[in-house]
Amino acid sequence: MARRTTLGFASAIAIAIVALGAAGCGQQPASSAASAAARITTTPTAYLAMDVLPGFKLGSDSKLHDAYSPSTLTVAAGKKVQLTVYNYDNMPHSFTSAALGVNVTFAPSAKTGQASTTVIAFTAPKKPGHYTFQCIKPCDLPNGEWSMGQPGYMIGTLIVKD
Ligand SMILES: [Cu+2]
Numbered sequence: 001m002a003r004r005t006t007l008g009f010a011s012a013i014a015i016a017i018v019a020l021g022a023a024g025c026g027q028q029p030a031s032s033a034a035s036a037a038a039r040i041t042t043t044p045t046a047y048l049a050m051d052v053l054p055g056f057k058l059g060s061d062s063k064l065h066d067a068y069s070p071s072t073l074t075v076a077a078g079k080k081v082q083l084t085v086y087n088y089d090n091m092p093h094s095f096t097s098a099a100l101g102v103n104v105t106f107a108p109s110a111k112t113g114q115a116s117t118t119v120i121a122f123t124a125p126k127k128p129g130h131y132t133f134q135c136i137k138p139c140d141l142p143n144g145e146w147s148m149g150q151p152g153y154m155i156g157t158l159i160v161k162d
Helices: 002-040
Strands: 046-058 064-069 072-076 080-087 093-097 102-106 116-123 129-134 155-161
Touching: 046 072, 080 093, 080 102, 102 116
Parallel strands: 046 080, 072 155
Antiparallel strands: 046 064, 080 116, 093 102, 093 129, 129 155
């Protein structure tokens, strides 16, 4: 019994070592690529992605509403941002923010389940903080444009970190 326990423990250690080794190998190319990118430029682009989903998010009124997903994005201060937006709604929406100097409309999706794709490029503010963006195209129409006035739905936040 004691011998079996010892063997079991040894096997567990061997498995743990193998797992660690595998994890290490798996991570190596990514970290190498990251350090290579850091050598190329001091302000690499931050690639962000977001969906616009119709009738997707449950509201406090127990109805489903149009929403950005995710509605909160995070980026480092002063970084170049490339934000790809996939609009799954058959209505146009927008990413509008005076503070960020961005006002871009997303075309409606041509077919259910097939998003229109829009790439927005801008530079994150140098000052850390929470920057609001919102949709200014009339939307969430079955609910009287409810989403348009609701943070977490068609009002989102870009968190700019130090
Ligand atoms: Cu909208």
